[in-house]
Amino acid sequence: MAAGLDVSRTLTDAKLRSHTLYNLYLHFDRRLKPKNHPLDREECGNLLASIENFEVEPMGKKFVHRFPPEAIDRIRAKELDVLVRFGFNILKGDILTAARYGVWSFHHGDNDFYRGGPPHFWELWEQAQLSGVILQMLTEELDAGLVLCKSLFPTQATLSVSVNRFAPYWGASDLIIRKLNELHRCGWEHVRQNAVPPAPYRGKCKIYRTPTNAQMARWLVPVLLKKAVQRPFRREIISHWRIGIRRNGKPLFEELNSNLEGVRWLESPKGHFWADPFVVEHDGKVWAFFEDQCYATRKGLIACAEIAKGQTLISPAPCLQAPGRHFSYPYVFRDGGELLMIPEARDSGTIELYRCADFPHKWERCALLLRGKYVDTSVWNDAGLWWMLTTSADPDSRAGTLFLFFAEQLTGPWRFHPANPISTDVRNNRGAGRVFFDGKRWIRPSQNSSPVYGHSFTLNEIGMVSTTGYAEQAIREFDPEVLGGIRATHTYNWVPGVELIDGVVARRGDEI
Amino acid sequence: MTEKILTRREIPALQKTNVPVFAGFELGATASTTSEKHSFEMQTFAERPAITARAWWRYSGADRPPLRIGLLLDGPELSNVSAAAIEDIQASNFATIELAVYRKSVVTPHPRGGRFRRVTNAH
Numbered sequence: 001m002a003a004g005l006d007v008s009r010t011l012t013d014a015k016l017r018s019h020t021l022y023n024l025y026l027h028f029d030r031r032l033k034p035k036n037h038p039l040d041r042e043e044c045g046n047l048l049a050s051i052e053n054f055e056v057e058p059m060g061k062k063f064v065h066r067f068p069p070e071a072i073d074r075i076r077a078k079e080l081d082v083l084v085r086f087g088f089n090i091l092k093g094d095i096l097t098a099a100r101y102g103v104w105s106f107h108h109g110d111n112d113f114y115r116g117g118p119p120h121f122w123e124l125w126e127q128a129q130l131s132g133v134i135l136q137m138l139t140e141e142l143d144a145g146l147v148l149c150k151s152l153f154p155t156q157a158t159l160s161v162s163v164n165r166f167a168p169y170w171g172a173s174d175l176i177i178r179k180l181n182e183l184h185r186c187g188w189e190h191v192r193q194n195a196v197p198p199a200p201y202r203g204k205c206k207i208y209r210t211p212t213n214a215q216m217a218r219w220l221v222p223v224l225l226k227k228a229v230q231r232p233f234r235r236e237i238i239s240h241w242r243i244g245i246r247r248n249g250k251p252l253f254e255e256l257n258s259n260l261e262g263v264r265w266l267e268s269p270k271g272h273f274w275a276d277p278f279v280v281e282h283d284g285k286v287w288a289f290f291e292d293q294c295y296a297t298r299k300g301l302i303a304c305a306e307i308a309k310g311q312t313l314i315s316p317a318p319c320l321q322a323p324g325r326h327f328s329y330p331y332v333f334r335d336g337g338e339l340l341m342i343p344e345a346r347d348s349g350t351i352e353l354y355r356c357a358d359f360p361h362k363w364e365r366c367a368l369l370l371r372g373k374y375v376d377t378s379v380w381n382d383a384g385l386w387w388m389l390t391t392s393a394d395p396d397s398r399a400g401t402l403f404l405f406f407a408e409q410l411t412g413p414w415r416f417h418p419a420n421p422i423s424t425d426v427r428n429n430r431g432a433g434r435v436f437f438d439g440k441r442w443i444r445p446s447q448n449s450s451p452v453y454g455h456s457f458t459l460n461e462i463g464m465v466s467t468t469g470y471a472e473q474a475i476r477e478f479d480p481e482v483l484g485g486i487r488a489t490h491t492y493n494w495v496p497g498v499e500l501i502d503g504v505v506a507r508r509g510d511e512i
Numbered sequence: 513m514t515e516k517i518l519t520r521r522e523i524p525a526l527q528k529t530n531v532p533v534f535a536g537f538e539l540g541a542t543a544s545t546t547s548e549k550h551s552f553e554m555q556t557f558a559e560r561p562a563i564t565a566r567a568w569w570r571y572s573g574a575d576r577p578p579l580r581i582g583l584l585l586d587g588p589e590l591s592n593v594s595a596a597a598i599e600d601i602q603a604s605n606f607a608t609i610e611l612a613v614y615r616k617s618v619v620t621p622h623p624r625g626g627r628f629r630r631v632t633n634a635h
Contacts, residue, residue, distance in 0.1 A: 036592075037592070038591060038592050038593040039591045039592065039593070040591065040592050041589050041590065041591055041592075042589065042590065042591075042592065042595060043588060043589050044588050044589065044590045044595050044598070045588045047590075047595060047598060047599065047602070048583075048585075048588055048598070048612055051583070051609050051610075051611065051612045052610065052611055052612070053611065053612040053613065053614060054613060054614070055613075055614045055615070055616040055617075056613055056614070056615060056616060057615075057616035058615060058616075065615075071613070075582060075611065075613065078580065078582060078610050078611045079580060080580045080581065080582040080610060080611065081579040081580045081581065082579065082580075082581050082582070083581075083582040083583070083584055083613075084581060084582070084583055084584065084597070084601075085584045086583060086584060086585050086586070086590065086594045086597075086598075087584055087585040087586030087587070087614075087615050088584050088586065088615050091584075095584075099582060103584070169593050170593065172593075173566070173593040173596050173597055174565070174566040174569055174597075174600065176597045176600065176601070177566065177569040177570060177597065177600035177601060177604060178569045180569075180579055180581070180601065180604070180606070180607050181569045181570075181571075181572055181604070181606065183579060184572040184574055184576055184578075184579055184606040184607065185572045185573070185574040185606075186574075372565055373565075374565075392565035394565050394566075401565065403565070403568070416568050420568070
């Protein structure tokens with residue numbers, strides 16, 4: 001419904017009237033819109049000022065636009081490689097072939113399940129776990145073009161479509177430059193071969209449309225009623241992370257059907273939670289390094305403790321902290337005789353390497369590996385090269401992409417891998433522990449943040465990594481349900497005889 | 513030089529060998545080591561994410577003519593994400609925007625009415 005229609009038309013036009021509830025919903029949804037929203041509009045006259053332009057009055061009725069022949073001729077004369085669609089309605093006809101490699105257009109929705117619109121609304125309505133975005137080369141059939149690439153994001157636990165759109169819209173905003181880059185470096189045949197293979201459409205509707213009043217009522221009334229009834233009895237429930245230790249079990253990667261029986265869960269001090277545990281052997285003892293976050297300040301520091309025989313921690317104490325900074329995911333590893341750490345510190349806008357100057361409590365920053373907001377960085381050395389997997393977190397980690405870099409020296413320079421991005425799928429685009437060699441193969445633990453952040457982890461066998469290619473295959477997906485009472489688990493680390501994981505339990509606010 | 517990147521189908525067949533290194537830009541690349549037109553100094557656009565991660569895509573080492581890009585737009589007012597995508601193309605060293613095709617604006621009557629009209633026409 002276009003802005004500017006008068007109320008009498010809204011009331012007299014049955015079709016417009018049938019979407020009144022949806023329009024009311026959008027009106028209130030605007031209040032929930034996050035800052036820096038990807039769909040906020042801005043005047044871009046300066047950005048476009050130097051570009052030759054002309055206006056076209058499209059032919060066609062309703063939602064389908066066709067271009068008049070003279071406009072097609074004018075466009076063809078420019079010998080364009082790609083036309084990028086940021087406006088107009090559904091395009092059909094000669095415009096689709098006016099550029100050498102067609103018209104590229106976003107579709108905000110996973111086209112295997114959602115064709116039509118409104119974008120990312122029906123994912124909320126149907127409680128889908130994923131909200132996708134594709135970049136497609138348009139064809140005559142709606143949302144069924146050649147899918148050049150796809151990104152998948154978690155559907156947010158919200159009623160707000162604006163909130164649900166935030167991560168997918170920002171997270172997919174680089175798809176165009178990425179595929180243009182690939183087209184320039186490798187040619188169209190490569191882009192075409194790398195396209196997402198077509199899959200049968202599995203959406204519940206053939207084409208999704210603006211929800212009717214009945215559909216809005218069917219969705220909102222039960223949810224709002226439930227909220228209203230529960231409101232007087234509402235208690236604050238916190239997702240509380242804990243660390244679990246298992247000793248002398250057969251490692252998960254050797255016994256793939258294991259449910260990690262025998263994990264002992266540790267309680268953090270009141271007002272804190274513990275997560276992201278890493279483990280390292282030092283002088284015949286086993287030590288844990290982990291995130292210790294204070295609920296009040298919402299800042300994490302890196303703590304460490306020796307793991308006792310009885311699966312407890314001996315005198316946990318901070319080993320890396322700085323005023324006002326947040327540290328987590330202490331990726332501890334060895335390079336020769338040296339003990340090193342790459343903690344997550346996305347608020348600094350850098351990936352930094354720390355060296356252990358005095359075990360275990362004194363760590364010194366020794367190198368800047370990469371600039372930018374990244375999370376869950378993993379490094380390992382194989383075949384004479386250092387490899388780094390890290391996830392972009394710009395504007396936040398929900399919009400992340402997994403990138404691979406390589407270097408001859410750990411301190412760099414790090415080179416951007418040509419097979420990037422390694423993953424744009426929220427189900428495996430973040431690290432979940434140290435990349436390790438089990439004697440036969442390299443294994444990368446990854447997080448699955450769908451349906452909720454850090455829901456589960458997967459062990460992936462790295463089938464190959466070279467300076468031109470990367471491939472991995474999942475060998476075990478570990479669901480938190482098998483741990484009993486655990487809602488999510490997103491870290492797995494081990495040394496011989498000791499495995500560490502973490503897990504979320506639901507706690508009342510006064511219990512933590 | 514055209515770089516060869518493996519497709520998903522080719523990767524499993526590749527042996528684990530060191531092949532020539534990708535001629536991408538390295539950490540610490542500055543304006544002096546890249547083209548004058550496109551500095552890779554970190555920059556942040558107001559109210560948009562920093563370009564640190566997306567900047568990786570703005571450079572191509574292939575020795576090919578730049579891609580010629582056209583835009584289909586409803587007007588000069590764009591969403592943040594569309595503007596960011598256009599900025600990426602303009603900042604790249606391998607693509608130029610040659611044409612912008614605007615949809616001819618349809619004159620609509622000036623909106624009248626009060627709060628109820630605005631609510632019922634919220635979209």
